[in-house]
Amino acid sequence: MPEASAPSGVLRRLPLVPTLIVLLAVAAMIGLGIWQLQRLKQKDAAVAAYQANMARPSAAYPANPVDDAYLFRVLTGNCLRVVSWQVQGGKNANGQAGWRHIANCATGAEGPGMVVDMGVSTTPDAKVEWKGGIVRGIATHEPDESGFVERISGKAMPLRLMIVSEKAAPGLTPSQPPEPTSVPNNHLAYAVQWFLFAGVALIVYGVAVRKRLKDTTPPPA
Structure with missing residues (x-):
């Protein structure tokens, strides 16, 4: 009978609070891994929709400029006047780096x-004399200037659609035309990472508990 009672005896000697904390943390990590797998399916479906958009006929720049349903579709619009310019690093249609x-x-x-990428220069201080007019090109998101804290807290403003002008x-x-394949899709790697974290946490805690129980076990009489 001592052999049958050994497991229950070990369970009684486990530290309650640390064990609960570790189990809750492992459950949270597994949950995050499952969520990333769900996000993977959603991202795959979104990329498929973006690829289909590239074959659809052109449309007018939407009244709702944050509608992602128009991503990677050819859009047209009329820039009545340029309110301001923004300079960002990028590449031209030949893949050469510029501004x-x-x-x-x-x-x-x-x-x-409306936001329009009007092309690339070799220097950031190039003078652009364009005052506006009809533009046509593939839609992508405008550059994201929100901070890390804003992004993870969900307080970042939705990104507007930006036309990457053909001319x-x-x-x-x-500028280099946007491609749906450029959309980041790291959810599988993130899921594997969370599952590995959960496994490592269990192994490390198991080793620590085993050492503690061994150190506290009284020697046989």
């Missing part, structure tokens, strides 16, 4: 207006 010149445009309607402004070269 993208992004125009924030007024469209005549209330709201955030560059005078003095610039066309």
Whole structure:
């Protein structure tokens, strides 16, 4: 009978609070891994929709400029005037590194207006004389300037759609067109990472508990 009672005796000697904390942490990590697998399916479906958008006919820049249903679709719009310019690192259509010149445009309607990538220069201080006009190109997101804390807390503003113009402004070269394959999809790697964390936590805790029980076990009489 001593052999049958040994497991229950070990369980009684386990430290209650640390064990509960470790089990809760492991459960949370497994939950995060499962959530990442769900996100993987959602991202795969989204990328498939984006690829289908590239074959759809062109559409007007939407009244709701944060509608992701238009991502990677050819959009057209009328920039009545350039309100401001933004300069970001990027590549031209030949893959050469440079500086993208992004125009924030007024469209005549209330709201955030329209964002257009008008091309790439070799220096960030290049003068762009473009004042506005009809633009056409594939839609992607505008550059994300929100901070890390804003992103993880969900307080970041939704990104607007940006047209990457097929025709560059005078003095610039066309920017590299966006591709759905460029959309990050690391959810499988993140899921595996969380599952590994859970496994390592259990192993480390098991080794620590085994050592503690061994050290506290009285020697046989």
